[in-house]
Amino acid sequence: MLIKNSSDIKSSDITDESVYLRRREFMQTTAGIALLPFVKMVAAKTEETLPYIKNAGLSSKEKLTDYSAITTYNNFYEFGTDKESPAKYAGRLTTSPWSIVIDGEVNKPGRYQLEDILNPHTLEERIYRLRCVERWSMVVPWIGFSLADLIKRFEPTSRAKYVQFTTLHRPAEMIGQQRGVLQWPYVEGLRIDEAMNPLTMLAVGLYGKVMPNQNGAPIRLVVPWKYGFKSIKSIVRISFIEKEPPTSWNLSAPSEYGFYSNVNPDVDHPRWSQRKERRIGEFLRRNSLMYNGYEEQVAHLYKGMDLKKYY
Numbered sequence: 001m002l003i004k005n006s007s008d009i010k011s012s013d014i015t016d017e018s019v020y021l022r023r024r025e026f027m028q029t030t031a032g033i034a035l036l037p038f039v040k041m042v043a044a045k046t047e048e049t050l051p052y053i054k055n056a057g058l059s060s061k062e063k064l065t066d067y068s069a070i071t072t073y074n075n076f077y078e079f080g081t082d083k084e085s086p087a088k089y090a091g092r093l094t095t096s097p098w099s100i101v102i103d104g105e106v107n108k109p110g111r112y113q114l115e116d117i118l119n120p121h122t123l124e125e126r127i128y129r130l131r132c133v134e135r136w137s138m139v140v141p142w143i144g145f146s147l148a149d150l151i152k153r154f155e156p157t158s159r160a161k162y163v164q165f166t167t168l169h170r171p172a173e174m175i176g177q178q179r180g181v182l183q184w185p186y187v188e189g190l191r192i193d194e195a196m197n198p199l200t201m202l203a204v205g206l207y208g209k210v211m212p213n214q215n216g217a218p219i220r221l222v223v224p225w226k227y228g229f230k231s232i233k234s235i236v237r238i239s240f241i242e243k244e245p246p247t248s249w250n251l252s253a254p255s256e257y258g259f260y261s262n263v264n265p266d267v268d269h270p271r272w273s274q275r276k277e278r279r280i281g282e283f284l285r286r287n288s289l290m291y292n293g294y295e296e297q298v299a300h301l302y303k304g305m306d307l308k309k310y311y
Contacts, residue, residue: 048209048210049208049209050123050143050204050205050208050209050210051123052122052123052124052125052143052205052208053122053123053124053125054124054125055124055125055126058126058128058198058199059125059126059127059128060127060128060129060139060293061127062127062129062139063139064127064139064140064141064207065138065139065140065279065280065281066281067206067207069138069280069281070138070140070206070207070215071087071212071214071215072084072087072214073280074086074087074214074215075132075134075228075229076090076176076214076215076216076233077176077181077182077186078167078168078174078176078177078184078186078233078234079174079175079176079214080175080176081176081181085176086213086214086215087212087214089175089176090212090213090214090217091213092173092175093170093173093174093213093217093234094170094173095213095217095218095234096114096218097113097114098113098114098218098219098236099111099112099113099114099236100112100114100117100219100235100236100237100238101236101237101238101239102154102237102238102239102240103237103238103239103240104160104164104239104240104241105156105157105159105160105240105241105242106154106155106156106157106160106240107154107155107156107157108153108154108155109154114218114219117150117202117219118204120149120153121145121149121150122145123143123144123145123204123205124143124144124145124201125141125142125143125208126141126142126144126201126222127139127140127141127142128140128142128199128222128224129224129292129293130224130228130231131227131228131263131277131288131292132227132228132229133227133228133229133257133261133269133274135272135274135276135277135278135285135288136277136278136279136280137277137278137279137280138279138280139279140206141206141207141208142201142203142205142206142222143203143204143205143206143208143209143211144201144202144203144204144205144219144222145201145202146198146200146201146202147195147196147200147201147202147221148195148196148197148198148200150202150238151163151192151195151196154240156192156240157240159242160192160240160241160242161191161192161241161242161243162189162190162191162192162240162241162242162243162244162245163189163190163191163192163195163238163239163240163241164187164188164189164237164238164239164240164241164245165187165188165189165190165221165232165235165237165238165239166185166186166187166232166235166236166237166238166239167185167186167187167232167233167234167235167236168185168234168235168236169184169185171184182248182249182251182252183248183251183252185236186232186233186248187232187245187246187247187248188221188229188230188231188232188247188248189244189245189246189247189259190223190230191244191301192240193301194223194298194301197297197298197301198297199223199224199225199294199297199298200221200222200223201221201222202219202220202221202222202235203216203219203220203221203222204218204219215233216231216232216233216234217233217234218234219234219235220232220233220234220235221233221235224292224294225262225263225291225292225293225294225295225297225298226260226261226262226263226292227261227262227263229249229257229261230261244259247259249261255270256269256270256271258310258311259310260302260310260311261311262291262298262302262307262311263288263289263290263291263292264290264291264307264311265287265288265289265290266290266307266308267307267308267311274288275287275288276288
């Protein structure tokens with residue numbers, strides 16, 4: 001941890017300066033040197049390849065969507081409502097330096113620099129389906145690590161039932177925030193057991209490269225069994241709370257966007273059916289899969305729930 005700014009943090013919790021300096025020295029030695037290259041690449045927004053290992057056990061075997069399509073056809077309302085707007089306007093976003101506030105029901109709250117978030121983790125490539133509520137889908141080779149691993153570091157208390165995420169609010173660079181399309185900043189949330197599921201990840205890249213701004217740089221959530229708007233981008237705060245948090249799309253249109261937003265072909269959007277989807281790069285539509293094809297891994301999370309009521 002580099003910075004703690006909460007007024008109620010005890011001085012005994014603050015890292016001693018000598019320990020902090022020794023930690024920085026350690027990062028220059030064997031273990032630290034192994035981690036620094038990808039940290040520097042993420043911070044500098046280079047086009048270099050990120051070092052990662054392939055996670056075949058969690059990866060789809062489907063054909064990947066082209067990099068050009070993934071990076072030019074996006075939903076990121078902070079840069080505009082058209083699919084082409086994020087690629088057009090996101091280049092002005094400054095992603096270095098970057099920090100994330102961890103607060104709420106945790107034993108280790110504070111403001112953490114991006115390098116402190118990344119340093120303990122080995123990056124993995126996970127090929128996940130991305131299904132959007134507008135009935136289009138992609139297959140994306142994300143680069144990142146399990147959210148569960150990060151959560152464990154901060155030691156949530158027994159009162160932490162939900163995790164709330166908040167996107168950066170910077171209208172000067174994120175020009176879509178200059179319009180009242182949604183309530184800014186963008187917020188999303190998961191139940192703690194959803195957040196701890198092995199499929200849930202924090203991504204910092206795709207196709208082996210540093211995450212493009214339009215795809216959620218420098219760090220975003222990926223929850224592959226839910227509609228894409230649940231996978232919040234450009235995260236600056238992770239809060240652990242007792243009660244179900246409000247979420248941006250649910251606040252904007254509660255009849256259309258529920259808290260859970262699991263991919264469910266049997267629950268129609270009020271204005272269209274969700275039974276079919278169009279994979280980007282394909283002409284014909286295909287059948288949508290329950291939980292976006294991840295039913296075996298996540299159906300137990302919703303056992304006994306009315307999936308039409310808790311949509």
